[in-house]
Amino acid sequence: QSALTQPASVSGSPGQSITISCTGSSSDVGGYNHVSWYQQHPGKAPKLIIYDVSNRPSWVSNRFSGSKSANTASLTISGLQAEDEADYYCNSYSSSSTLVVFGGGTKLTVL
Amino acid sequence: QVQLQESGPGLVKPSETLSLTCTVSGTSISTYYWSWIRQPPGKGLEWIGYIYYSGSSNYNPSLKSRVTISVDTSKNQFSLKLSSVTAADTAVYYCSAYSGSRRLHDYWGQGTLVTVSS
Numbered sequence: 001q002s003a004l005t006q007p008a009s010v011s012g013s014p015g016q017s018i019t020i021s022c023t024g025s026s027s028d029v030g031g032y033n034h035v036s037w038y039q040q041h042p043g044k045a046p047k048l049i050i051y052d053v054s055n056r057p058s059w060v061s062n063r064f065s066g067s068k069s070a071n072t073a074s075l076t077i078s079g080l081q082a083e084d085e086a087d088y089y090c091n092s093y094s095s096s097s098t099l100v101v102f103g104g105g106t107k108l109t110v111l
Numbered sequence: 112q113v114q115l116q117e118s119g120p121g122l123v124k125p126s127e128t129l130s131l132t133c134t135v136s137g138t139s140i141s142t143y144y145w146s147w148i149r150q151p152p153g154k155g156l157e158w159i160g161y162i163y164y165s166g167s168s169n170y171n172p173s174l175k176s177r178v179t180i181s182v183d184t185s186k187n188q189f190s191l192k193l194s195s196v197t198a199a200d201t202a203v204y205y206c207s208a209y210s211g212s213r214r215l216h217d218y219w220g221q222g223t224l225v226t227v228s229s
Binding site: 052 | 146155156157158161169171172173205209213214215216217219220221222
């Protein structure tokens with residue numbers, strides 16, 4: 001069982017927007033702004049797309065955005081494209097003995 | 112650019128020790144914490160642990176009793192040993208460059224599948 005809770009799957013049509021939630025606790029998501037998101041295509045390594053809740057690396061499209069409210073972080077993808085179909089994982093620093101915690105992952109299907 | 116490459120046996124027998132090495136290029140090994148993460152087939156990511164170039168390390172409590180991560184600064188490599196493996200340890204093992212200040216996995220290796228089977 002993962003420390004952070006994500007929906008198993010989400011879907012959307014091209015051009016639409018979707019949001020993936022990531023719920024933790026005050027020991028991780030709620031207590032720190034060190035939430036990051038990773039995109040993983042089948043058979044590939046995860047790739048960083050959001051860090052510090054809402055910051056994007058320079059090579060990541062501005063269609064990807066992040067936010068946080070209390071113990072829940074969210075990843076929003078706007079203007080869905082076929083290439084966005086992938087698994088998405090949230091990650092947070094934790095003050096518990098497990099210093100690095102991941103969400104269980106969310107499979108995004110572009111219809 | 113920063114590159115990480117995992118290497119090691121793809122098949123390990125139950126009760127034996129899994130050993131993997133990650134070779135780092137494109138950056139000094141003192142720049143990051145060096146992390147191991149695994150992903151069982153069809154499942155999510157699990158952090159195993161990380162080490163700093165000084166040798167300071169932290170492990171996931173769920174694996175701590177079986178895990179050792181070490182670093183060889185002269186070779187720009189770090190390694191993972193996981194003892195007493197079972198089929199549940201079958202996974203793709205990734206090494207990553209973890210930023211201690213920004214708390215994120217900046218770079219990842221391509222991953223290597225390790226199967227535990229007799």
